[in-house]
Amino acid sequence: MNKWRNLAILTAGVTMLAACTNNPYTGESEAGKSGIYGGIGAVTGAVIGAATSSKKDRGKGALIGAAVGGAAGGGYGYYVDKQEAQLRQRLVGTGVQVQRNGDQLTLIMPGNITFATNSSDISSSFYPTLNSLVTVFKEFDKSGINIVGHTDSTGSLALNQNLSNARAQSVASYLSSNGVAGNRISAYGAGPNQPIASNATEQGRAQNRRVEITLQQMQ
Structure with missing residues (x-):
């Protein structure tokens, strides 16, 4: 029971971190779609990783699942982040x-x-x-x-x-x-x-x- 409670705390933390992105031009924190989708992917990945691991490895499985799921969930939003940064840099002035x-x-x-x-x-x-x-x-x-x-x-x-x-x-x-x-x-x-x-x-x-x-x- 405690392990699943710890998993819930872990995935909640991963979601918050993934959903908070920094605007590279103002330095302000903002919740972008890539962060939101990445957070959703992290939660899903953590649950799957924990569920498919043995009891003693559930914490490790959750972390691996969260990382993989978060990267996949960021998807096109992360791609747009990089594209936007390139465009802003090249179009200055x-x-x-x-x-x-x-x-x-x-x-x-x-x-x-x-x-x-x-x-x-x-x-x-x-x-x-x-x-x-x-x-x-x-x-x-x-x-x-x-x-x-x-x-x-x-x-x-x-x-x-x-x-x-x-x-x-x-x-x-x-x-x-x-x-x-x-x-x-x-x-x-x-x-x-x-x-x-x-x-x-x-x-x-x-x-x-x-x-x-x-x-x-x-x-």
């Missing part, structure tokens, strides 16, 4: 924002640094940034890459739709021509239909002119 929502990463590339006005030709000054993305995307090849072009509401809907689609396709073509697998990439234009700021001001319109790349686990 480029003007590209990195946002994370669970196991999904979104890169926001402002239109003024990516393309000339009313053009879908990538600015030559932006090639080094795209080359950095190519390097990371090729290293972390388990993520699907969804590219969406966005515009402000100035001009006709048809013009904006076509421009946003052409810009998304330009980025997709650059990635694939530099070795990123084409079957990972999708691209389309959303035109002015998904604003993130008011189109009533120049500042807001500038924010709306952008290309977003969303990275998520391939199905």
Whole structure:
């Protein structure tokens, strides 16, 4: 009875440790999905490890099971942690924002640094940034890459739709021509239909002119 009580205390502790991750940029503790799933895996592994071990080895079996289960449970969340760290390191000072929502990463590339006005030709000054993305995307090849072009509401809907689609396709073509697998990439234009700021001001319109790349686990 005492052994199983000790096992419960052990697995609870493992869960708490696995669920608490530190943001590498702020140093603050945060509960990420990789930690949560790792904690669940640790508990499961500990129980299985204890149950399949002899009485005298149950404590050892629980520890081994917790370690194995925790690593497996972290899974894609841990993979995203590493991918996010690489992207943030390489994109410092480029003007590209990195946002994370669970196991999904979104890169926001402002239109003024990516393309000339009313053009879908990538600015030559932006090639080094795209080359950095190519390097990371090729290293972390388990993520699907969804590219969406966005515009402000100035001009006709048809013009904006076509421009946003052409810009998304330009980025997709650059990635694939530099070795990123084409079957990972999708691209389309959303035109002015998904604003993130008011189109009533120049500042807001500038924010709306952008290309977003969303990275998520391939199905």
